[in-house]
Amino acid sequence: MQLRVVTSQPWDVKADVLAIPVVGDPVFDGPQGELDRRSGGELKALAAFGELTAKRYSTALATSGDLSAGRLLVVGAGEAEKLDREAVVRIGSSIERRLGGRKVGSLAIWLTPLSDALADGGATAVAELVARGVVQGTYEPQAIYRESVEGAPPALDELILVAPDDDKADLQKAAERGVVIAEGANMARTLANRASNDVSPEVLADEAYTIARKHRLWIDVIGPERATELGMGMFMAVGRGSDNPPRMIVMRSGGEGEKDRLDRHVALVGKGVCFDSGGISIKPAERMDEMKMDKTGACTVIAAIATVARLKPGTPLLAVAPAVENMPGPHSTRPGDVVKALNGKMVDITNTDAEGRLILGDAMTYAERLGATHLVDVATLTGAVARALGNQVTGAFGQEQRWYDDVVAAGSRAGERYWQIPLIDDYVPDMESWYGDLQNAGSAEGSLVKSGLFLREFVTRPWVHLDIAGTAYFRKATPYAARGATGVAHATLVELALAGAR
Structure with missing residues (x-):
């Protein structure tokens, strides 16, 4: 065009x-x-x-x-x-x-x-x-x-x-930028919309390889054997239940540990559950077909780092996309299993359908090991956020308010809406386990807040969690969008990264 x-x-x-x-x-x-x-x-x-x-x-x-x-x-x-x-x-x-x-x-x-x-x-x-x-x-x-x-x-x-x-040259440059961001969002939408028998964790990793080669990004894909050796116990607790083995996808722009103009090494972490049956804690049949969309966070961060590379090549940025299928089977994690996370915490898995927080926890720990100083995770994490905020506003948590404000400011520039949800420490005792340091699920009361509190256990740096479970896809068409994946948060992540571009 x-x-x-x-x-x-x-x-x-x-x-x-x-x-x-x-x-x-x-x-x-x-x-x-x-x-x-x-x-x-x-x-x-x-x-x-x-x-x-x-x-x-x-x-x-x-x-x-x-x-x-x-x-x-x-x-x-x-x-x-x-x-x-x-x-x-x-x-x-x-x-x-x-x-x-x-x-x-x-x-x-x-x-x-x-x-x-x-x-x-x-x-x-x-x-x-x-x-x-x-x-x-x-x-x-x-x-x-x-x-x-x-x-x-x-x-x-x-x-x-x-x-x-108006100034023709300025507007032309701005419009071209908008086209590139839109093309990235559409890339994320296509990856998210593709069926689970089409996009397994391995296929998503292959797609990431293709994107990385095209945009000259460094990429590393960690398979199950290496993930086990590294100690990614939560990631493997989810991934080992499927015949389609898990992949931890890591992409980087710029040098290893390199800081951007704002003295940050930003990591974008995206939940990549290519199909979520709930595992042993299996979901109801109604709308289970939508669970192909549970990989939207991973698709979003993969597309975002590619978009940044198109607009400002070499901008320091890390993208980590843990890709799994959450399936019942002879090797699946059972409710009551206790696993050791990459950061050493012992986690009591009381509900295998609270799997996204498990894979994100190990992914964020790994991102910090790779030099991340600031993190944003994007995930279709909870039904609770959709019930609270609907499909027009993304729920967000933050550790260190200044970093949260930076992310929301990027969202404002991108034209995307966020609502801050508090991290209430009074709920932490509800997450305690007799057998481990904490459990991955508990009572329904305050469950949205508890999802953020769980993730907080696996970061030591400024961090923001974007729960896009309500905004990631539309169940029916609108005047401005087709049914299916919306591309939400992609533009926010791009604006956030470009704020530090030289």
Whole structure:
């Protein structure tokens, strides 16, 4: 897809479709009034009919009259004071997805209404976020296993961003950055959406090898024998139950232990359960098919380090993705088994369906051994977070508030929402075990907080845990996204790493 920024007036831009964002109630004066006049009053007529509204992500297709574009697509952006970066990304996506099934080669989007309303970043931010949204909007998971998909978003030949009176070069650079971030998010989505009989731990490791070679990243993949020798008892407690052996995937940009501009060696750690049956503590049958998505955290960190390498090659960064299948079988861990973690703690496994925290614990310990000074883990960890926050807000924990604030600031730049969940030490006694240092699961009360407290036992550095169990995938399509993996947290991780790029 060719991407270009033009500083012409929107009515002079030639494209198959011109998208016009409407912020607040339609007012037909100024440039919006001129667009209506040249369309032969089509916009006013749509508003009078009730087809053109300010409701966010609502859309209306219209004829273009004397305009240079073939057709008009009006998209509601909501109230100006409520427009934020997340909404701008989703407006870009909703424009692209509204054109599903249409023959569109060139799409032009008028940025000025969004630039005027967005309080944070102006035209440069809008160019990046809209371009990112359009590319994410092209994503169609049905295409993974089908040769053709009816009604799929159009494969654009050209995206034209229309920004009269703005700096063309700056906006072009920003938009290109947005495209790269979106392509990384779509990579993570495809890996996450692929079926479990397609992506085993070994296949995920092979995919990581391919990505590492393409982007000149260092990679090491630890198999079960070496993991056992290293003492990764929690990782192997989960991984040994499946005929598909586990893989601890380690990727690095920059030199071993090298610090970035902010004196950090950041590690991104992602949960990679390629299928989660629950193990001996088996899950109910309902929605078990969704458990192929339990590898989303691993897919996200693999994609994020590749995206950073595309934007700022050589930026010091570590990605660790423990990949397993959690299955019942003759070699599976049983409730009541006690294992020794990589950091030496004895863990009483009371519930084999609380497996994500086990593999993450050993992965974070290993990341610290490789020189990590700051850690972020990303995981579809608990159903409790989805029940508490739904599918629009990611739950987050932090050890050292300053590091947590850095991560959330990166999320703000990325247009992603987080809500801090406290680590309450009063709950720690509930996690004590007669047989080990702690148990991996306990009572339902406060279980979300306890999941974070468990993970905290395996880090000694500044650390943030992002529980994406609610936000990792949508069960039904929205105006701005297909059903399936969302790519959540990818942009946050990229922004976090790039903050330290030289």
